[in-house]
Amino acid sequence: MKKVDYSKLLCSFWEKRIVCALTSCEADFYYYLLKQCDLGNWANPFKLPTKKCELELDFSRKTISSVRNSLHQKGFINFKASKVRGEVAEYEIVGLAAFLVETQTETQSGTQTETQSGTQTETQSGTQTERKKEDIPPIPPIEEKKKEVSYQTDSGRTTAGTLHQRCRKFFEAYVSERYPEEYYWTAKDAGQLKVLLNAIRFTRKSHKAEDGHADPRPTDDENMFSAFKAFVEYAYNKGDTWLLGNFTIPNLSSRYNSLRQTTNRIEKNGTHRRKESGVPTYASKDEYDKGFATPAKR
Numbered sequence: 001m002k003k004v005d006y007s008k009l010l011c012s013f014w015e016k017r018i019v020c021a022l023t024s025c026e027a028d029f030y031y032y033l034l035k036q037c038d039l040g041n042w043a044n045p046f047k048l049p050t051k052k053c054e055l056e057l058d059f060s061r062k063t064i065s066s067v068r069n070s071l072h073q074k075g076f077i078n079f080k081a082s083k084v085r086g087e088v089a090e091y092e093i094v095g096l097a098a099f100l101v102e103t104q105t106e107t108q109s110g111t112q113t114e115t116q117s118g119t120q121t122e123t124q125s126g127t128q129t130e131r132k133k134e135d136i137p138p139i140p141p142i143e144e145k146k147k148e149v150s151y152q153t154d155s156g157r158t159t160a161g162t163l164h165q166r167c168r169k170f171f172e173a174y175v176s177e178r179y180p181e182e183y184y185w186t187a188k189d190a191g192q193l194k195v196l197l198n199a200i201r202f203t204r205k206s207h208k209a210e211d212g213h214a215d216p217r218p219t220d221d222e223n224m225f226s227a228f229k230a231f232v233e234y235a236y237n238k239g240d241t242w243l244l245g246n247f248t249i250p251n252l253s254s255r256y257n258s259l260r261q262t263t264n265r266i267e268k269n270g271t272h273r274r275k276e277s278g279v280p281t282y283a284s285k286d287e288y289d290k291g292f293a294t295p296a297k298r
Contacts, residue, residue, distance in 0.1 A: 002042040002100050009034075009099045020074045025059065029067045030076055032057060033091055042100060045092035050082070163221045167193060167228050174232060175247060189249040196253040200227050203260065235259055 013030075022030070032053070040046045053064050068091075071077045078092040168185060171193075175183040204217035204227060217223065235243065235252055239259070243251060252259075 002102065004038070004042055004096070005099045005101055009096075012095065012099070016074075016076065022074070023067075023070075025063060025067050026070055028057060029053075029059075029064070030071060033077060033093060036091075037093055037096070042096070044096050045078070045090050047088040047090050049088050163197070163224055164190075164193060166221075166225055167197065170225075170229060171232060171249065174236075178236070179247070183248075192250040192253040196231075196249065196256060197224065197228065199253070199256045200224065200231060231256075231259070238262065 017027075033048070036048055037044055037046055050061060050064060053059060054061060057064075059067070065081075068077065068079050072079060076094055078094060080090040082089045168190075172183045172185065201219050201224060204219050204223070207215050207217045209215035217227075232252070235255070236247065239247075239255075243255060
């Protein structure tokens, strides 16, 4: 059985490579030919269909023709192109014979020696190592420094984790308690949750007192989680019909400013109503048709 000394072969390749520059396609094709030669038990020359090269290397026929011509001119390979339909191209790795080694004798004599000596050494050293390991007492587990903070939803579910995990679990539980379908969390929800939390954090940091002075609110995880829950509950209770029908994290994030503005108007005015147009409202359609009935009081 033939075997190639890859170490010497690669050294020879790089000695040529330093003197003669190769493109990435040329290097890929040369190593591909080495692999195909290896699969054929290092028969050299060997036949190789061009179509196979096209499929496995994702090269066009024009590229293969250009690359193998270049490798031939630089002294890496010889080849005979197919001239008739159905004929297969033939390749030869230049200088490959110098690196071929017969392995039958080495396999019979060398394997026995290596197996006997190697097995004894490994057994002796391995047994000693196992004994040493048995003498070592087990290491006690390291106590976790951070304790997970848990909370309960309206139905009593208990969850724990980081701020983002807690907000996600709260929202999923909140939605599942109010809608017939479970909430399907996506990568977009994760990204928009981060945006929403940043908006809440900004609002709390820039909060002002009634006299206009800066009065920032705390932004630690516990207060941020409480603020997130309050915002979700407010959006559900005060949101319009469309928002209730599309109650998702991305929609809550995109409507954060409008919901905050609604909250501020209600806090300042006590209520929020659309401006009246001044058009009278009649008690019924019949009175309206008469045209002289008294408008109904609002």
